[in-house]
Amino acid sequence: MRNFNFQSNLFSMSSFYKLFPNKLGCIVRGIDLSTENRPEVIQKIKEDVTTHRILIFKDQGIVSGNRHVEISEWFGELESTFYKHPKSPHPDVFRVSNDKSEGCTGVGRTGWHIDGSFQPAPFSYSLYHMVSVPKRGATAFAPLTELVESLPKETFSKWDRLWMMSDRRSGPIHPLIYKHPKSGKKVLCFHLGMTNNYIFDYGSPNEREATPSEFEEISEEIHNEFVKDNGKIQYIHQWEPGDFIISDNLAVAHEATPETQIPRSEVGLRVLHRTTIKGTVPPTK
């Protein structure tokens, strides 16, 4: 009997929508996020985000600000720390654009990062929807566990001693390498554009801040891991109309590509809506 239930659960769960493997995460088809509200489907989506780290829902049309927020609430409490652009459709939706009259410009271009490293617990999820797709302007993502696991031994040993000190808000200090609260896999807490300094052996008698040249060297080392071998570890998402992305913000790093800053007059209007979900577990060693 137990076997039978297990089988039937498996069947119904996999029939909610179709997952197609992607370079990073999965492409999702056969679901309409604008109307989907079944608890069992929401539960499956949450499990799939944890398993696959990024879900790219295709053909979602234009998702309203209210609906974007409702979908976000499946994942927890929204945390909105950004500048609220007048054109934002909802106070919890960060509106990013290549036209400052339409949204905030120059966003996500200060280096590879996860979102919310300036909080005591970085955001657990980020949800992205491109409501106006320009001809060019991709978002680059990269899996953190693979990056950490492929580090040369000496680099890993060095990074494993490091903590990052955010340059924003209360300047929280996070371990650079720590275990993801859900998967238990090694990930990074970092932001190459918003770090005051790195601290060696934080909390131990040997604790010390990196010197300015060590800071530069560490930042460069981290950057290099994302771009080496022609950026082999990266997944470059070329946005198409109707794309809605849910990412496990703690499991993947991201950066806006340089093309995201090309003006509207050249590539058309770019408008990206993003929400972020409050982290609940501060990173610990």
Ligand SMILES: [Fe+2]
């Ligand atoms: Fe970001």
